[in-house]
Amino acid sequence: xxxxxxxxxxxxxxxxxxxxxxxxxxxxxxxxxxxxxxxxxxxxxxxxxxxxxxxxxxxxxxxxxxxxxxxxxxxxxxxxxxxxxxxxxxxxxxxxxxxxxxxxxxxxxxxxxxxxxxxxxxxxxxxxxxxxxxxxxxxxxxxxxxxxxxxxxxxxxxxxxxxxxxxxxxxxxxxxxxxxxxxxxxxxxxxxxxxxxxxxxxxxxxxxxxxxxxxxxxxxxxxxxxxxxxxxxxxxxxxxxxxxxxxxxxxxxxxxxxxxxxxxxxxxxxxxxxxxxxxxxxxxxxxxxxxxxxxxxxxxxxxxxxxxxxxxxxxxxxxxxxxxxxxxxxxxxxxxxxxxxxxxxxxxxxx
Amino acid sequence: xxxxxxxxxxxxxxxxxxxxxxxxxxxxxxxxxxxxxxxxxxxxxxxxxxxxxxxxxxxxxxxxxxxxxxxxxxxxxxxxxxxxxxxxxxxxxxxxxxxxxxxxxxxxxxxxxxxxxxxxxxxxxxxxxxxxxxxxxxxxxxxxxxxxxxxxxxxxxxxxxxxxxxxxxxxxxxxxxxxxxxxxxxxxxxxxxxxxxxxxxxxxxxxxxxxxxxxxxxxxxxxxxxxxxxxxxxxxxxxxxxxxxxxxxxxxxxxxxxxxxxx
Amino acid sequence: xxxxxxxxxxxxxxxxxxxxxxxxxxxxxxxxxxxxxxxxxxxxxxxxxxxxxxxxxxxxxxxxxxxxxxxxxxxxxxxxxxxxxxxxxxxxxxxxxxxxxxxxxxxxxxxxxxxxxxxxxxxxxxxxxxxxxxxxxxxxxxxxxxxxxxxxxxxxxxxxxxxxxxxxxxxxxxxxxxxxxxxxxxxxxxxxxxxxxxxxxxxxxxxxxxxxxxxxxxxxxxxxxxxxxxxxxxxxxxxxxxxxxxxxxxxxxxxxxxxxxxxxxxxxxxxxxxxxxxxxxxxxxxxxxxxxxxxxxxxxxxxxxxxxxxxxxxxxxxxxxxxxxxxxxxxxxx
Numbered sequence: 001x002x003x004x005x006x007x008x009x010x011x012x013x014x015x016x017x018x019x020x021x022x023x024x025x026x027x028x029x030x031x032x033x034x035x036x037x038x039x040x041x042x043x044x045x046x047x048x049x050x051x052x053x054x055x056x057x058x059x060x061x062x063x064x065x066x067x068x069x070x071x072x073x074x075x076x077x078x079x080x081x082x083x084x085x086x087x088x089x090x091x092x093x094x095x096x097x098x099x100x101x102x103x104x105x106x107x108x109x110x111x112x113x114x115x116x117x118x119x120x121x122x123x124x125x126x127x128x129x130x131x132x133x134x135x136x137x138x139x140x141x142x143x144x145x146x147x148x149x150x151x152x153x154x155x156x157x158x159x160x161x162x163x164x165x166x167x168x169x170x171x172x173x174x175x176x177x178x179x180x181x182x183x184x185x186x187x188x189x190x191x192x193x194x195x196x197x198x199x200x201x202x203x204x205x206x207x208x209x210x211x212x213x214x215x216x217x218x219x220x221x222x223x224x225x226x227x228x229x230x231x232x233x234x235x236x237x238x239x240x241x242x243x244x245x246x247x248x249x250x251x252x253x254x255x256x257x258x259x260x261x262x263x264x265x266x267x268x269x270x271x272x273x274x275x276x277x278x279x280x281x282x283x284x285x286x287x288x289x290x291x292x293x294x295x296x297x298x299x300x301x302x303x304x305x306x307x308x309x310x311x312x313x314x315x316x317x318x319x320x321x322x323x324x325x326x327x328x329x330x331x332x333x334x335x336x337x338x339x340x341x342x343x344x345x346x347x348x349x350x351x
Numbered sequence: 352x353x354x355x356x357x358x359x360x361x362x363x364x365x366x367x368x369x370x371x372x373x374x375x376x377x378x379x380x381x382x383x384x385x386x387x388x389x390x391x392x393x394x395x396x397x398x399x400x401x402x403x404x405x406x407x408x409x410x411x412x413x414x415x416x417x418x419x420x421x422x423x424x425x426x427x428x429x430x431x432x433x434x435x436x437x438x439x440x441x442x443x444x445x446x447x448x449x450x451x452x453x454x455x456x457x458x459x460x461x462x463x464x465x466x467x468x469x470x471x472x473x474x475x476x477x478x479x480x481x482x483x484x485x486x487x488x489x490x491x492x493x494x495x496x497x498x499x500x501x502x503x504x505x506x507x508x509x510x511x512x513x514x515x516x517x518x519x520x521x522x523x524x525x526x527x528x529x530x531x532x533x534x535x536x537x538x539x540x541x542x543x544x545x546x547x548x549x550x551x552x553x554x555x556x557x558x559x560x561x562x563x564x565x566x567x568x569x570x571x572x573x574x575x576x577x578x579x580x581x582x583x584x585x586x587x588x589x590x591x592x593x594x595x596x597x598x599x600x601x602x603x604x605x606x607x608x609x610x611x612x613x614x
Numbered sequence: 615x616x617x618x619x620x621x622x623x624x625x626x627x628x629x630x631x632x633x634x635x636x637x638x639x640x641x642x643x644x645x646x647x648x649x650x651x652x653x654x655x656x657x658x659x660x661x662x663x664x665x666x667x668x669x670x671x672x673x674x675x676x677x678x679x680x681x682x683x684x685x686x687x688x689x690x691x692x693x694x695x696x697x698x699x700x701x702x703x704x705x706x707x708x709x710x711x712x713x714x715x716x717x718x719x720x721x722x723x724x725x726x727x728x729x730x731x732x733x734x735x736x737x738x739x740x741x742x743x744x745x746x747x748x749x750x751x752x753x754x755x756x757x758x759x760x761x762x763x764x765x766x767x768x769x770x771x772x773x774x775x776x777x778x779x780x781x782x783x784x785x786x787x788x789x790x791x792x793x794x795x796x797x798x799x800x801x802x803x804x805x806x807x808x809x810x811x812x813x814x815x816x817x818x819x820x821x822x823x824x825x826x827x828x829x830x831x832x833x834x835x836x837x838x839x840x841x842x843x844x845x846x847x848x849x850x851x852x853x854x855x856x857x858x859x860x861x862x863x864x865x866x867x868x869x870x871x872x873x874x875x876x877x878x879x880x881x882x883x884x885x886x887x888x889x890x891x892x893x894x895x896x897x898x899x900x901x902x903x904x905x906x907x908x909x910x911x912x913x914x915x916x917x918x919x920x921x922x923x924x925x926x927x928x929x930x931x932x933x934x935x936x937x938x939x940x941x942x943x944x945x946x947x948x
């Protein structure tokens with residue numbers, strides 16, 4: 001028997017699983033403190049602690065409990081949503097450049113968001129063009145989430161073929177649909193939504209501004225559903241890495257599991273987009289980093305995605321709040337600004 | 352064990368395999384040979400249950416494949432496609448472990464039994480020492496052995512391989528074929544594979560099926576099937592077939608056979 | 615389609631397209647807030663007619679139609695070039711990130727500086743060039759596998775869109791205007807804009823039409839083309855740059871208009887059968903026709919207001935593309 005007697009491949013320290021897991025936990029525990037401490041007003045960690053325990057001044061308490069804590073927590077959660085959704089989609093489409101925008105989710109959600117503002121105008125007409133806002137903002141999360149899901153459904157339906165779902169077809173169909181939705185969104189905004197440009201622009205850039213406990217409550221059920229979905233998918237996903245016929249020969253019901261993965265990814269992305277608007281970059285970048293760190297083990301990749309996604313979202317948001325304080329840069333912009341050079345660097349290293 | 356009954360397989364609107372009825376003998380090494388486009392790949396996929404027949408049936412243990420669940424089928428048949436795609440960055444041991452997929456429900460994780468099966472599979476194919484290495488970094492022959500290990504870990508009675516040697520260097524081709532013979536003899540694994548090289552088929556197979564235009568032109572022991580007439584008619588080769596010292600035929604090509612085909 | 619029938623069909627196809635183009639052009643001159651009668655048009659063209667009519671036709675509609683025709687032709691040609699040269703039937707200025715990058719260039723510079731309008735084509739060109747280079751870099755530096763080019767282009771487009779959206783937040787009061795620009799429109803584009811980009815559009819177009827033979831050879835396998843004496847790398851670069859110039863120049867005055875560069879060459883291919891020599895000119899003709907048609911619709915559909923033409927090309931182009939994707943394997947040419 002011809003055997004190769006070279007030494008087994010040793011992983012560098014940073015890539016050993018226990019190290020990574022501790023690293024991830026550390027990130028998740030430490031990062032929120034950043035979010036709570038920094039912002040328009042800088043608080044010391046003692047003040048933050050006091051605010052959390054209810055022992056600080058009323059100002060500190062208000063800043064910590066009413067503004068920063070919900071915002072930071074939501075940041076953590078949407079980071080997880082976008083990162084995991086991107087990870088699933090990259091696996092599903094076998095395209096390392098995929099993320100939720102590819103399914104038209106951001107596009108669908110954006111179009112519905114603009115439509116919500118415009119319709120708000122019609123429902124509550126008046127001399128004041130800003131009168132329509134309460135309607136829009138009230139229903140915005142739900143509506144835009146529905147918009148995102150519809151778009152994903154359309155992409156799925158359009159890319160189905162006799163044999164099932166082809167990853168390339170999915171990507172291309174998604175790109176075309178996303179392009180169309182983007183053009184329609186911009187067009188609608190230009191044509192009908194002139195009064196709301198600034199507000200919508202803020203939303204379209206992906207922002208945590210004004211997020212409250214109510215938003216977190218609305219989001220969490222989807223988070224739970226999504227996480228359960230991801231856990232269920234772990235085993236089928238490993239077989240899905242093989243080519244279609246090979247996976248089927250292992251007994252995998254490919255079409256069914258692809259559909260499940262798509263649903264989970266769409267739900268996580270759409271629910272997050274509904275709350276904060278499209279933040280595409282997290283879904284694109286975080287899975288890449290996770291793969292670099294975690295290697296090929298899917299479970300570790302998944303955990304790293306969760307940790308990194310949460311962390312990066314909060315870091316981006318905090319930076320956005322502090323760099324030009326008291327003006328805010330939305331988390332979508334910061335993550336894109338940070339992400340672009342890093343992403344280019346990652347891509348240049350790829351074979 | 353595995354047979355077909357008036358099987359017709361199609362791609363889109365074109366029939367590739369026409370009303371084929373054949374039987375694969377259990378416990379041996381069967382080889383499908385034939386020119387490009389004769390339907391070898393399609394037939395293999397049909398035998399593995401990966402293509403639904405337009406007409407006719409494939410029967411495993413006298414039960415049509417359509418009545419088997421995907422999972423049950425995966426516990427009986429393992430298939431290795433042509434040029435399989437290597438998942439990015441995957442290590443040999445993880446690739447082999449993928450072969451255990453049908454043995455556990457989707458909510459279960461791999462257990463001791465699975466790890467043992469993987470280890471054995473890697474041992475038998477000689478890739479145990481490569482377990483921690485990325486599959487993409489191995490040589491052609493090693494990669495193929497890793498894929499075979501994955502199919503072995505599946506612990507099936509039947510292994511189907513689509514042109515397992517076509518993309519390998521000569522030495523590696525023989526390495527893989529010898530491995531398959533050994534597995535067939537020690538594990539009683541039924542091997543069904545398509546090969547391009549007639550001489551390899553002659554040397555390693557117990558049973559040869561010659562396909563042409565989706566029909567079986569000849570089937571049987573290599574010595575009976577591989578004849579000069581066959582070479583001329585199906586492969587358009589004018590050659591000489593002699594028996595080597597092991598009683599197996601081998602072919603030497605002298606040139607093309609013209610005028611023996613109508614079109 | 616046999617060779618003989620295709621041969622005899624070509625004049626008819628050209629004729630039909632040109633006729634349609636002419637008819638639309640004419641209609642475009644007549645249509646508007648107040649429809650001009652044909653007699654009035656005739657008198658305007660002779661140098662008479664009321665001031666309103668003269669202004670409507672000569673200052674507003676004529677340059678606009680010319681721009682639509684020329685710009686559409688440029689887009690169609692650019693799309694055909696990209697598809698032919700990369701052997702990828704999904705390549706187009708839109709799907710390779712060129713349009714999005716050019717748009718970002720314009721939005722970015724408008725937000726942070728206030729460049730003179732004369733600079734816009736150059737800025738747009740620079741942006742588009744960077745975007746295109748980025749796409750090809752990501753796709754694998756010279757290997758240009760069709761799939762990878764498309765995937766990379768999608769990513770670059772997403773990137774540029776995100777950056778554009780972010781920049782718009784900082785634009786403050788200009789945001790509304792810029793949004794309108796981003797929707798793609800020919801509204802208010804007159805002689806000024808036409809003169810600005812005419813050369814950028816016409817020169818590459820003419821050059822490309824002259825260079826049809828190298829273009830044809832370039833569509834063959836690389837090695838085959840090399841063995842025929844063509845310096846493949848250089849010619850490919852040249853063609854891509856020409857395509858880029860045309861697309862980016864148009865973006866600088868109209869904003870991003872997508873799908874025309876993708877759809878026109880496909881329609882052209884359906885019509886020409888085997889006659890590849892006609893692919894490029896026909897793509898240009900059809901592109902002009904499409905944009906002119908889209909613009910005319912944009913002017914009339916929501917009368918008395920104007921829809922952004924980008925919306926229309928998207929609404930028409932996307933379903934067509936989806937149909938294309940479903941009817942055959944999209945990624946290889948021919």
